Amino acid sequence: MVDSEQDTVARLERATKTFGTGDAAVTALDDATIGFRRGEFTAVMGPSGSGKSTLMYCQSGLDRLTSGRAFIGDVDVSTLTDQELSVLRRSTMGFIFQSFHLVPALNARENITLPVDLDRDAEVDEAFLDELAVVLGIEHRLGNLPSQLSGGQRQRVAVARAMMPRPEVIFADEPTGALDSKTSGELLTYLRTAVDDLGQTIVMVTHDAVAASHCDRVVYVQDGRLVDEGRNPTVDDVLGKIRELS
Amino acid sequence: MMRRTLKLAWFKRNRYALTVVAIALSVAFIVSTLLLTTSIADVGQPLRQGYERVDVVVTGAEVAVGDGPDQAITAPVPRQTMDDLVAAGFDAVGFSDPYAQVIASDGQAGGQDQTSANVAEPWLADSPLNAFTITDGRAPASPGEAALDRSTADAAGLDVGDPLRFVTDDGAETTTLVGLATFGGSDNDPYTSTLLLSPDHPVFTGVDGFDRVLVARAEVDDVAALAPGQTVRSGGEWILAEENALNDFLGFFSTFLTVFAVVAVVVGMVIVTNTFTVSLAQRTQELALLRLVGTTRRQLLIQVVLEAFLLGAVGTALGLALGIAGVSALGWFLDVLGLVIERSSGLSSSALVIGIVVGVGVTVVAAVRPAWKATAVAPIEALRANESEQTVGGARRFVAGGTFIAGLVLLAWGVIATDILITGIAIGALFLALYLGADSLVRIAARIARPVMGTAGPTGTIASRNLERNAGRTSAAASALMIGIALIGFFTLMAATIGEFIAGDAGEALEADLVVQGIGSRPEPALGDDLLAAIGSVDGLEVVVPLYQTSVTPVAGATVERIGPGGDGALGVAIADVDALRSTFAFEVNAGSLDDIAGTAVAIDQATADTFDLTVGDPLEVTALAGDITVTVATIVETSLPGAPQPAVVGDLGLRAVVGLDDPATIAYVGGSAAAADVRAVIDLPTVEVVSRDDYIDGLGSRLGTILALVYALLAVAVVVALIGIANTVSLAISERVGEIAATRAAGASIRQIFWSLLAEFGLLAIVGIASGLAFAWVAAAAFFNTLSGGQIGTPTVDVATGVLIVAGGLAGALAASWLPARSASRADILDALRAD
Known part of the structure; x- marks a missing residue:
């Protein structure tokens, strides 16, 4: 299942992640090897506890592998110090979480520019910020604090924050999990647009077949192993596969 | 109920650990103080026993009244009066209390300590006026022999048969120590080192007047008729007066120690209230959930108060143990300062009971208001996202502002009318205003600092915004620090000002090269x-x-x-x-x-x-x-x-x-x-010292310095409690922000950026506490001195070096207290934090 090394933005090589030791040890990721190509929207699916989130977090360097290697571009994240990882996160990665995780003390605009502002040498690309805000429909809410925004608006701010540094890859963990179907539909449409128009790479962990149907590729994980994958999935394809796995 | 409370409290043990320490320290302080004051030996008992057969006492007219036993001056009773009484057949003895300093076996001036008088008294054998009883050896029979009270002999390392050297106003001489004596059943006359010499010793002869004349087997009226112009009292009245004079002196220490114990308790109470306010606010959802599943508000309230009770009980138990150890430390410290207080052994059970009541009571009382507010939560809150915004108590700000203005008006009145009571009330009002308005001060400081902190990037902005947003909760740390700094500042200004007043201009004008004085x-x-x-x-x-x-x-x-x-x-x-x-x-x-x-x-x-x-x-x-x-x-x-x-x-x-x-x-x-x-x-x-001019000037303030050292040592406890409060507030505030920190980290903030932004936030908080504390101290000292001196002392003398030390110490202490919580929060695993949130 190894993709061509060409144009691979992120990849895991023989990645194993074990939690706990001895009898209590749980293998969340078991010798997994996978790559994510530039400009591709990938859904990672699997039953609860299958290891799909672990895969994503180990790939992004937020979690450390027990063995194997995790690359972002040509950089093995397992060799980096926390300082180097921090810099890597703010410049080449974006994150979108189920529960948004905006900084409550900062307004929408400040939340969006946070990754750029954290880098003393970087300048905020105002035109790009405006463009993002308009496309996401939050241009009139930039001065508001997160507590003054609706759930959908908060998630769109989170998306803008992930997009802002023009990252190599965006990792999204159940981004539609806390949204209603209409709002989540809009969000997925926007993510799709980002991939198509800007060539953005997105890796999205989800258990929502509808969400997965927006992707170019879907990867199925079970017991920490990659068990299958498909291209341009429909909702029915995904539902069928999920039923088969569980 | 108890089981669940225990379980919940254990679950939150880390959050409560610092609060328990703060309670323990407060209780330890009050218990050791109470134990010390209650153990102060009863000076009345030996006086009553020693002088039980004294019927009438004649003392001279009062010349000058003073604060302590060493300040009042009375005229001597003329020898003529003594002679008249003896001639009339009265059993009367005059005491002149001549200076007599025993030289210890090491060659230094030795007695009990510097709070004792060092006097010689005639050995009166079996006279009813003799308060001493020989317990070892025998009585002095000639001028070449002497006896000592047991305490002094013990302190000086002397025993029966040893040569005894002592210094009187006539010079030094050496006698033989032939006996040891007790006074009224005690090892010494309270706060006195007594050298007993035979009545024909030259130190007693040729004296023109007496400090007091004791008379046995007589009536007051009969004696008064022969002692015109003198103060004549019954033995009982005189003993009571002596006892009161000594107790006034000791009472000063008791009051002094009690005041600091109260300060420590108040600071502890601020911390407990703060802990409960913050931890209950963080548990809004948990409380709402309990309400949702059918817990009544009453049950919730009982649960929270039980939690407080438990916390208070654990803190108090630790505090009692610490306090019992602390009383020895306090006693030792007083000994080192030379302020030896005669103490009886044994622990006062009332001190322990008060410690328990205060420790547990204060914790429970401090938890009631936050508990009342927090349990008012609607069950529906459990279903809402936990994004509750801090609301600012407008009423509180209004009260703080009103109290501040009232304080200023009273202060002006007190200073102009030189009425210390009004000035005192004004100072109290200003203090209350500062305490109530601390959150507003923190908010203002955060707003002022925002542009500066913003230059440090978004983490700086986050720090100042958080300080502004959470001022209501975190300002308790500033308040705790303010109390400590204000007290230290006030006493420092007082010391510097009084020192300046005593030795300032006069000291500079002294042109002597050396000064010779008695020790x-x-x-x-x-x-x-x-x-x-x-x-x-x-x-x-x-x-x-x-x-x-x-x-x-x-x-x-x-x-x-x-x-x-x-x-x-x-x-x-x-x-x-x-x-x-x-x-x-x-x-x-x-x-x-x-x-x-x-x-x-x-x-x-x-x-x-x-x-x-x-x-x-x-x-x-x-x-x-x-x-x-x-x-x-x-x-x-x-x-x-x-x-x-x-x-x-x-x-x-x-x-x-x-x-x-x-x-x-x-x-x-x-x-x-x-x-x-x-x-x-x-x-x-060995009783006379030769000092340089500069040492003499410095020494003038030394008595003040001794008291100041005591003040500082006691305040140190309050400041440590305040610093624990800061560490506590910082931990609580940070635990509230785990998710936010993790989100910032996920967006690419490094550990260092997070750490310094947290430190900056709490450093700013500390600066508010220190600045308001110092400002308050200066205003209070200026008002105090102006009122007392009727404007003679305009502004307090500011000792810049000490001021810098206070600021640096306060800031360093606050940063040290913030260091560990900030460090562990900035290093926390991002994923764990995201999941927990």
Whole structure:
């Protein structure tokens, strides 16, 4: 299942992640090897506890592998110090979480520019910020604090924050999990647009077949192993596969 | 209920750990203080037992009243009165309490400690007036023999049969220690080292007057008829007065210690309230959930209060153990300072009970209000996202503002009317206003600092915003620090100002090269004529100026309020050869001429002239040892000689006879090029010291320094409790923000960026506490001094070095307290934090 090394933005090589030791040890990721190509929207699916989130977090360097290697571009994240990882996160990665995780003390605009502002040498690309805000429909809410925004608006701010540094890859963990179907539909449409128009790479962990149907590729994980994958999935394809796995 | 509470409390043990420590420290402080004060030995018991057969006591007329046993002056009872009583058949003995300093086996002045008087008393054998009982060896039978009270013998390392060296105003001599005695069943006369000599010892003969005459088997009226002009009381009344005088002195310490215990408890209470406010706010959802599943508000309230009770009980248990250990530490510290308090052994059960009640009670009471507010949560809150915004109590801000304005108005009134009570209330009101308004201050400081902190990037912005948003919760840490800093600042300003007042200008004007003075007090060791002559013979010395000191009280007119130990009521008088004195002290003459000082014509200082509205040539009637006399103002000088308190009146040697001062000199200014060691060499008495001019000036404030050291040690406890409060607030505030920190980290903030933004936030909080504390201290001190001195002391003397030390210490302490919580929060695993949120 190894993709061509060409144009691979992120990849895991023989990645194993074990939690706990001895009898209590749980293998969340078991010798997994996978790559994510530039400009591709990938859904990672699997039953609860299958290891799909672990895969994503180990790939992004937020979690450390027990063995194997995790690359972002040509950089093995397992060799980096926390300082180097921090810099890597703010410049080449974006994150979108189920529960948004905006900084409550900062307004929408400040939340969006946070990754750029954290880098003393970087300048905020105002035109790009405006463009993002308009496309996401939050241009009139930039001065508001997160507590003054609706759930959908908060998630769109989170998306803008992930997009802002023009990252190599965006990792999204159940981004539609806390949204209603209409709002989540809009969000997925926007993510799709980002991939198509800007060539953005997105890796999205989800258990929502509808969400997965927006992707170019879907990867199925079970017991920490990659068990299958498909291209341009429909909702029915995904539902069928999920039923088969569980 | 209890089971669930225990389980919940255990679950939150880390959050409560610092609160428990704060409670423990507060309880430890109050318990050790109470144990110390309740263990202060009963001075009445030995006095009553020792003097039980004394029926009547004659003492002299009061010349000057003072604060302590060493400040009051009474005229001596004339020998004639004694002789009349004896002639009339009364069993009467006069006591002159001559100075007698025992030299310990190590050659140093040895007695019990510096709070004790060092006196000689005649051995009265089986007279009913003898309060002493020989318990080892035998009584002194000749001038070559002596007995000692057991405590002094013990402290000096002497035993029966040893040679005993001691110093009196006549010089040093060596006798044989033949016996050890107890006083009224106790090992010593309270706060006195007594050397018992045979009545025919020269130290008792040739005395013109007595400190007191004790009479047995007599009635007050019969004695009074033979003692005109004297104070005649029954033995019981006199014992009570003596007891009260000693207890006043001890009561000062008790009050002093209790005040600091209360401060520690108040700071502890602030911390407990804060902990519950924050931790309950964080648990809004949990509480709402419990409500949702059917818990009544009453049940919730009981649960929270039980939690507080548990916390209080654990903290108190630790505090009691610490407190019992602490009382020895406190006693040791007082010993080191030379403020030895005679104590009985054993623990007072009431002190322990009070400690338990205060520890548990304060915790429960402090938790009630936050619990009441938090349990008012609607069950629906459980279903809402936990994004509750902090609401600012408008009423609280209004009350703080109102109290502040009222405080300022009262302060102005108190200072203008020189009414210390109003000034005191005003200071209290301002303090309350600062406490209530702390959150507003923090918010303002955060807003001011925002542009500066913003330059550090978004983490700086986050820090200042969070401080502003959470001011209501975190300002408790600033308040706790403010209390500590305000007290330290106030006492530092007080010390510096009083020190300046005592030794400032007067100290600078002193031109003597050396100062010779006795060590110890009550009675002050004298510099005899032989000694002065010996000093005068040292090569290189140009001048030796002995000073004779006494006090007088103005007969009519205003009472004199002087700041400084024992300074009110009486006027200090220094008598010396003025011509010689002028070569060792540079008087600054404001009116008249120093040449005119002679006989009853004296110099007074400007402050005294202002108080009594005196100009050159005016008379001033005063009560002196010799009775009521009138002196005239020959000259007014800007500042009088250094001293604590400073003498208000300086007279020439001729004044000595006029005021009736027979006592020898107690201090001498020495001018010339001889080294201190050369002068020291001719003295040969361990009770007299030769110090340089600078050391003498510094030493004037040393008594103040001793008390200040005690204040600092006690305040240190309050400050430590405050710092624990900061660590506590920081931990709580950070635990509230785990998700936010993780989100910022996920967006690419490094550990270092997070750490420094947290430190900046709490550093700013500390600065608010320190700044408001210092500002309050300055205003309070300025108002205090202005009120007490009637404007004589305008602004407090600021000791810059100490100020810098306080600021640096407070900031360093606060940052140290924030360090670990900030470090662990910034290093926390991002994923764990995201999941937990």
